[in-house]
Amino acid sequence: MRAGELKVGTFVEIENRIYEVVSFERQKIAQRQPHIKVKLKDTVSGRVIERTFVSSDEINAPDVLIRYANFVYKDKDQYVFMDTETYEEYRFTESQTEDIKDWFIEGIQFQIIVANGSPIAVRLPKVIEIEVIDTPPGVRGDTESGGSKPATLSNGVVIQVPLHIKKGDKIKVNPETREYIGRA
Numbered sequence: 001m002r003a004g005e006l007k008v009g010t011f012v013e014i015e016n017r018i019y020e021v022v023s024f025e026r027q028k029i030a031q032r033q034p035h036i037k038v039k040l041k042d043t044v045s046g047r048v049i050e051r052t053f054v055s056s057d058e059i060n061a062p063d064v065l066i067r068y069a070n071f072v073y074k075d076k077d078q079y080v081f082m083d084t085e086t087y088e089e090y091r092f093t094e095s096q097t098e099d100i101k102d103w104f105i106e107g108i109q110f111q112i113i114v115a116n117g118s119p120i121a122v123r124l125p126k127v128i129e130i131e132v133i134d135t136p137p138g139v140r141g142d143t144e145s146g147g148s149k150p151a152t153l154s155n156g157v158v159i160q161v162p163l164h165i166k167k168g169d170k171i172k173v174n175p176e177t178r179e180y181i182g183r184a
Contacts, residue, residue, distance in 0.1 A: 001061040003036045003053035011043070011064040011115070014051070018043045018062055018115050026055075043113050043121045046099065067112045067119075071104045079104055081112060081122070090119040100124050102157050103175040124175045129184040130154055132169045135161065148180075 006012070010021045019040035027035040034055045041048050053059070069081035069090055079097055081090045090112050094101065103124055111123035135151035148160040151171075159173060161180045170184035 001059050002055065003057040003059055004034070004055035006036060006038060006053075006059070011062055012040065013060040013062040014040070018064065018113075018120060019049070022048065043115070044096070062115050063117070065114045067114055068109055069112045070109055071106055073106070074104070079122075081110060083112070084109065090114075090122075092119070092122055097122060100175070102155055103128060105130070105155055126174065126176075127172050127181060128175050129170055129172055132161065132165060132167055132171060135165060135167055137166070 001010075001012075006021050006024055008021055008023060012019050012021065019042055022039045022041045024036055024038040027037055029035060036053045036055055037050065038053070039048055039050050067083050067088075067090075068085070069083045072080045072082045072089075074080070075091075077094050078091045079094075079101065081092070082088070083090065097104070100122065105128070108128060109125060111125075112119050113121040113123065131154045132151045133154050136149055147163055149163055149165075150158050151161040151165060152158050153171075153173070157178065159178050159180060161171065165171060165180075165183075172181040172184050173179065174181055
């Protein structure tokens, strides 16, 4: 593929690593070929890098599929996911999932990135519904727009929630930022 064909969401292979294009900008320079400035997110480490290409540069486009799978169980040092369509199992080690393993809850659907026939990364969903198992009691007069307090979720993660949230409430959380979104 040529660099001029890049768009957000496209996968590219650079130096034997697979990246996803998260942003791009065309820069037209007088009497020269347009330059493409892109931000690339490493599908395995999550690290973001910036690169600039001339629009005619050739870039390797790997064979990448996005599969949907549910977390099933932990087997010793591996996390096992099952494809919701083919029932194929995908296994990831603790080192591959270090930053996101707190959110592996049975029944939650994740995206599995499969490159050249083998699974390389797990993506968190944008929103997870989860129960609050512990939080200090609210004070009379607490409102939706008031302050915040810590709350322990059923997976052990502690996040800040509005004062009106109480023990037993189901809430929506963005697992990437660990932020409260709203009530479920």
